[in-house]
Amino acid sequence: MDKKSPILDVQGLRKSFGGLEVLKGIDLAVHPQELVFIIGPSGSGKSTLLRCCNRLEEATSGSIWVDGVDVLSRSTDINRLRQRIGMVFQSFNLYPHMTALGNVTLALRKVLKLKRDEADRRGRAALDDVGLRDKVDAYPYQLSGGQQQRVAIARALALEPKIMLFDEPTSALDPELVGGVLNVMRAMRKSGMTMVVVSHEMRFAREAADRVIFMDQGEIVEEGRPAEIFGNAKHQRTRTFLQNVLAG
Amino acid sequence: MDLIVETFFNLDVLREMYPFLLDGLWMTLQLCIVIVPCGIVAGLCVAILFSFRFRPLSWLVIVYVDFFRSFPPLVLLIFIYYGLPFVGVDIPDFAAVVLALTLNTSSYYGEIFRAGIESIPRGQWEAARSTGLGFLQTMRYVIVPQAARNVAPDLTSNTLEVIKVTSLASVVAMPELLRLARVAQGLTYNPTPLIAAAAIYFVLLWPLVRLLSRMERRMIAGR
Amino acid sequence: MDQIVANFFDLEVMARYLPDILSGFVLTIYLAVAIVLFGLALGLALAVVRAFQIRPLNWLIVFFVDLFRALPPLVIMIIFYFALPYVGVELGGFVAAWLALGFVLAAFAEEIYWAGILSVDKGQWEAARSTGLPFFRTLRSVVLPQALRLTIPPLTNRTIAITKGTALASVVAVPEILSQATAAQAFAANTSPLTMGAIAYLILFAPLVTLSRWIETRFAWRR
Ligand SMILES: Nc1ncnc2c1ncn2[C@@H]1O[C@H](COP(=O)(O)OP(=O)(O)OP(=O)(O)O)[C@@H](O)[C@H]1O
Numbered sequence: 001m002d003k004k005s006p007i008l009d010v011q012g013l014r015k016s017f018g019g020l021e022v023l024k025g026i027d028l029a030v031h032p033q034e035l036v037f038i039i040g041p042s043g044s045g046k047s048t049l050l051r052c053c054n055r056l057e058e059a060t061s062g063s064i065w066v067d068g069v070d071v072l073s074r075s076t077d078i079n080r081l082r083q084r085i086g087m088v089f090q091s092f093n094l095y096p097h098m099t100a101l102g103n104v105t106l107a108l109r110k111v112l113k114l115k116r117d118e119a120d121r122r123g124r125a126a127l128d129d130v131g132l133r134d135k136v137d138a139y140p141y142q143l144s145g146g147q148q149q150r151v152a153i154a155r156a157l158a159l160e161p162k163i164m165l166f167d168e169p170t171s172a173l174d175p176e177l178v179g180g181v182l183n184v185m186r187a188m189r190k191s192g193m194t195m196v197v198v199s200h201e202m203r204f205a206r207e208a209a210d211r212v213i214f215m216d217q218g219e220i221v222e223e224g225r226p227a228e229i230f231g232n233a234k235h236q237r238t239r240t241f242l243q244n245v246l247a248g
Numbered sequence: 249m250d251l252i253v254e255t256f257f258n259l260d261v262l263r264e265m266y267p268f269l270l271d272g273l274w275m276t277l278q279l280c281i282v283i284v285p286c287g288i289v290a291g292l293c294v295a296i297l298f299s300f301r302f303r304p305l306s307w308l309v310i311v312y313v314d315f316f317r318s319f320p321p322l323v324l325l326i327f328i329y330y331g332l333p334f335v336g337v338d339i340p341d342f343a344a345v346v347l348a349l350t351l352n353t354s355s356y357y358g359e360i361f362r363a364g365i366e367s368i369p370r371g372q373w374e375a376a377r378s379t380g381l382g383f384l385q386t387m388r389y390v391i392v393p394q395a396a397r398n399v400a401p402d403l404t405s406n407t408l409e410v411i412k413v414t415s416l417a418s419v420v421a422m423p424e425l426l427r428l429a430r431v432a433q434g435l436t437y438n439p440t441p442l443i444a445a446a447a448i449y450f451v452l453l454w455p456l457v458r459l460l461s462r463m464e465r466r467m468i469a470g471r
Numbered sequence: 472m473d474q475i476v477a478n479f480f481d482l483e484v485m486a487r488y489l490p491d492i493l494s495g496f497v498l499t500i501y502l503a504v505a506i507v508l509f510g511l512a513l514g515l516a517l518a519v520v521r522a523f524q525i526r527p528l529n530w531l532i533v534f535f536v537d538l539f540r541a542l543p544p545l546v547i548m549i550i551f552y553f554a555l556p557y558v559g560v561e562l563g564g565f566v567a568a569w570l571a572l573g574f575v576l577a578a579f580a581e582e583i584y585w586a587g588i589l590s591v592d593k594g595q596w597e598a599a600r601s602t603g604l605p606f607f608r609t610l611r612s613v614v615l616p617q618a619l620r621l622t623i624p625p626l627t628n629r630t631i632a633i634t635k636g637t638a639l640a641s642v643v644a645v646p647e648i649l650s651q652a653t654a655a656q657a658f659a660a661n662t663s664p665l666t667m668g669a670i671a672y673l674i675l676f677a678p679l680v681t682l683s684r685w686i687e688t689r690f691a692w693r694r
């Protein structure tokens with residue numbers, strides 16, 4: 001790994017919901033062009049970790065820096081920062097009343113204040129990148145799940161983020177639609193995007209991840225290269241989890 | 249500030265006039281006690297006639313409902329109150345008010361029950377009838393219990409409206425709460441009785457309003 | 472039969488008072504439009520303010536909504552018209568009716584808009600915020616367009632029901648349809664003007680009621 005400063009730097013992150021501590025001191029550094037995979041059982045805090053990184057969830061303590069900006073500082077313009085952190089959700093969350101292009105250009109026009117034709121140009125390019133050139137004018141209900149998720153990726157990409165966070169991007173998809181989304185993610189990796197991916201697609205992790213992190217009960221149990229984690233994990237908890245996932 | 253208290257919250261006036269207000273409240277309650285059940289029964293009849301799915305009958309029901317939904321209740325009330333004596337039909341004031349408001353509200357109740365029955369999938373009818381239940385039995389044991397849950401918010405809402413609408417009876421000199429509050433205002437040259445009447449309505453109906461907004465929220469959240 | 476025709480459909484009486492009824496008709500439309508514009512706009516504004524979740528403001532809004540949902544519109548109108556002058560606030564009949572019904576509509580509309588806003592999936596907020604859209608922009612461009620669509624059927628019904636309340640303005644001396652009709656009836660000692668008034672309301676509201684029936688099926692809560 002190169003020694004450049006990390007794009008995402010999380011230190012001692014804790015998060016509680018009421019009395020329930022969901023993240024118990026997470027340290028995580030993600031470097032430019034790295035693809036970090038996060039796996040772990042349901043309820044281990046994976047989504048919460050991602051959501052703290054762009055402050056959809058307020059951290060209880062610790063520090064988070066993205067591209068040299070303090071995420072948790074009160075003086076940070078969170079809306080500007082969020083443009084640099086793309087996020088893709090399990091349930092797509094496309095705006096149902098807007099076309100694919102409308103979904104992609106809304107933030108370009110209203111946050112970056114681009115002119116309509118400039119926004120459209122960038123929006124089309126982003127949709128082109130995810131292979132949906134011919135679906136610009138389609139509404140979400142006219143698209144398959146896989147296409148919807150690609151529009152959601154384009155929506156984040158169009159803002160030219162420094163890092164992309166994926167929260168189980170393929171979990172809501174029929175098996176035959178998963179490949180298309182993974183292909184888009186492969187292409188993004190090739191073009192040098194920094195990515196953090198929460199997913200159960202172990203084959204994809206093995207092939208594409210630089211690093212795999214196993215989380216359980218709000219802690220990082222272990223991390224390493226895919227071959228290490230999948231081949232001979234040090235911790236029993238990791239091995240049990242992987243056995244269960246790969247068996248089921 | 250003193251002026252406002254003196255004018256709108258004058259305790260002396262209130263002390264003097266509260267028997268009036270209580271009489272009025274009692275009349276308002278009587279109107280509600282008669283009109284709400286009448287409206288519900290008439291509404292149920294309307295809905296049941298509709299559910300026979302006999303085309304001309306269904307049309308008639310829709311015309312009935314939309315006709316009475318098109319008139320402001322006050323217009324209906326005045327028409328009946330002043331109109332009937334002209335054709336030699338002399339009914340007591342109380343009956344005229346009950347008739348007018350029941351006609352009005354039965355159309356709303358009818359529409360609510362109709363929509364409730366419609367909301368039950370056809371399969372429920374077929375399943376029940378296939379086990380040998382008759383039409384009314386199916387209605388009573390299968391359809392109505394399910395429909396009742398769906399229509400509870402609308403039913404509550406309409407009942408709230410019926411109670412409020414009894415205040416229109418004041419226009420035809422029916423001595424209910426609003427009417428007697430106005431009389432009291434005239435006697436004392438002070439609007440405190442009006443404010444007191446409003447307060448009584450609020451205390452009476454506020455729990456219903458709270459209940460309603462909860463039910464409505466749950467209804468929408470469930471979709 | 473003759474008696475009915477003579478009393479309810481006296482063409483000569485009708486012709487004589489037609490201009491009065493027409494002027495009442497026009498005034499009713501003015502009043503109704505003013506109420507709808509004011510009520511729907513104020514209701515939306517309140518719902519938007521409520522979305523910001525500022526405690527004391529929220530309490531005020533909920534109180535306003537509950538108050539105007541619980542009080543009979545006629546009571547509100549009468550207080551505006553007959554009670555406020557005691558402290559030197561002379562609104563006049565038209566304004567009193569307009570404000571009273573406008574507030575009532577605003578209260579109901581706020582509740583409906585708010586339910587609509589709540590019913591939009593949380594993921595919509597998160598997706599929009601994650602691309603850097605600020606709170607208000609998210610509300611305006613992403614959430615409200617979806618929420619408003621859901622509110623169309625209940626809002627139409629409620630708006631029609633409340634605009635029918637324009638007939639109440641006859642009580643506060645606004646020369647709208649009903650008050651023209653009752654005045655003419657008293658002059659002519661004949662019920663035909665009331666018939667005309669009733670027909671005028673039918674012309675005004677029957678299409679709206681039919682429209683609402685259509686909207687109900689067209690925009691039914693579905694996702
Ligand atoms: N808004 C919330 N309020 C209260 N508890 C929450 C909230 N969000 C998450 N939690 C709890 O935090 C814990 C971690 O949740 P999180 O969604 O981060 O898990 P996850 O690892 O993403 O699980 P999954 O694989 O099922 O998505 C869970 O116990 C969950 O119930």
Ligand SMILES: [Mg+2]
Pocket residue numbers: 046047048167168
């Ligand atoms: Mg999760």
